[in-house]
Structures are given as C-alpha cells and as structure tokens.
C-alpha cells in the first residue's frame with residue numbers, strides 16, 4: 001500500500017513537471033507577443049496614431065505582467081516541491097532474540113522487508129534483517145483557534 005502510494009506521488013510530480021514546461025512555453029510565446037505589440041506601439045506612435053499606439057502598449061504591458069506573474073508562480077511551486085521530499089527509512093532488526101537490537105538507516109535501492117543483510121549486528125555480531133520500510137512524513141504545524 002505504501003509502495004503504491006509512493007509510485008502515485010512520483011507520477012504526479014512528473015505530470016506537474018510536464019505542466020510547468022508547457023507553462024514556460026506559453027509564457028515565452030506571450031512574452032514574444034508582448035514585445036511585438038510594444039514594438040508596434042512605438043511604430044504607430046511615430047506615425048502619429050496615438051490611440052492605436054496606446055492600445056498596443058497597453059496590451060503589451062498586460063501580457064508582460066501576466067508573464068511575470070506566471071513565472072513567479074511556477075518558481076514558487078518548484079521551490080515548494082523541492083523542500084517537500086520525504087525521507088524513506090528502513091528498520092533493521094537483529095535476528096538474535098536475546099539482542100533484538102533495532103537500528104534505522106535511510107532506504108537504499110534494493111531494500112525490501114524481510115531482506116537478510118550482510119551487515120552484522122553492532123551489538124552481538126548476529127544476522128540482521130530489514131523488518132520495515134516507511135516514509136517519514138513531516139507533520140505540518142498545527143494551528144489552534146483560541
């Protein structure tokens with residue numbers, strides 16, 4: 001169950017990556033259009049058509065503002081995603097019943113529950129086994145209404 005959820009999360013982040021690349025493409029196109037419209041605004045102003053120039057300048061500025069807003073938004077989202085990588089931990093237990101030493105270490109590729117480890121127990125030198133794998137979830141700070 002835990003594994004399935006992890007896989008789902010990974011695909012979700014891949015999807016959001018795709019979306020962000022589409023977004024940056026759209027932002028680039030809108031940015032190019034805004035530059036063109038500003039250029040047209042200058043041209044029409046030089047000709048003497050102040051109304052059309054103002055219209056194009058306005059359009060250009062709005063498009064540019066949208067670009068900046070979108071860029072800011074995607075940057076912030078990327079930063080949030082980076083901060084939120086959960087740690088996966090493996091629980092290692094000594095198979096010697098008199099010792100039953102429990103240790104934790106970060107999950108390594110190829111780890112699975114009930115896997116026998118080559119690393120001997122630090123206390124008694126007995127065989128060790130992975131007895132659990134879990135994802136550390138940082139609980140968000142709770143706020144209480146007073």
Ligand SMILES: [Zn+2]
Pocket residue numbers: 094095096099100101121122123124125126
């Ligand atoms: Zn031991």
